[in-house]
Amino acid sequence: MPPQNFRFDFLALPPKARLRIYKYLLVCKPQDQITPEYRPAAAQPLTPSILATCKQIHAEACPILYSKNEFLVSEPERIFRWFTQIGRLNIKHLRKVRIFVEAVYSTKEIPFLSTASESLSWYKLLDQLAREATGLRHLHIYWDADPTCGHYGAGKDLRFVRELAKIHGLKSMDVAGYYAIHWPRYLTEKMGILVQEKDRSQPYLQYLRKYQQGTEKLVP
Known part of the structure; x- marks a missing residue:
């Protein structure tokens, strides 16, 4: 078990690993669509809050959300x-x-x-x-x-x-x-x-x- 003051440095992960995480958090199943300004279906919840984490993550993850x-x-x-x-x-x-x-x-x-x-x-x-x-x-x-x-x-x-x-x-x-x-x-x-x-x-x-x-x- 990590110590209580342990902080995981997400940005230290290799870029390919970060992209895989973004896809997991931000991409719906192929048969689903996103209706803007409506919440995604409960069966396929997305996690767009990751975009607000920092500028670098926002810049890396936004293309995934909107293109995939x-x-x-x-x-x-x-x-x-x-x-x-x-x-x-x-x-x-x-x-x-x-x-x-x-x-x-x-x-x-x-x-x-x-x-x-x-x-x-x-x-x-x-x-x-x-x-x-x-x-x-x-x-x-x-x-x-x-x-x-x-x-x-x-x-x-x-x-x-x-x-x-x-x-x-x-x-x-x-x-x-x-x-x-x-x-x-x-x-x-x-x-x-x-x-x-x-x-x-x-x-x-x-x-x-x-x-x-x-x-x-x-x-x-």
Whole structure:
């Protein structure tokens, strides 16, 4: 048993050993995502408090936290606050982002109101990702919608897909949910990668094709 005044010098460990510890403390399981400003799931607790230990540990560990995890983006205003907290340097470390675009309710089919504050927030967020998340390599996007109950999404919003196409440097991207028929081809051409349509199950494709009826003229 070490003496009571014993102090372990963590920074005296070899760099490889410190990196292994950071990964253990800061990286979720592959199937999990981190939702900014929410606590991680209890089944996979992270220990971000290590970042506040000292400047050296903060500098060494932050790239691990932001590059090795997948982050779920679904509320633009929440993400703006988070970006302010982590700063531009850490935004550059982001490598995996999963975007979930909530649908909006309407009494008639208005795909996504370009004057609505929520729409403008999404445009602003996509623009910020394109400019500042220069390390982003893997992107998944899901457009939510349920037209049967007036629950319309951004899958027919021309400006939304144009802003999305400004993101470059990706190695992989897949799309799912409800979107105009030309979106995957347009994104493939503009982003320089093959954009995969994720869900190919027959029941889903039937709903998607119905949603895409009438979107042939929505060419960005």
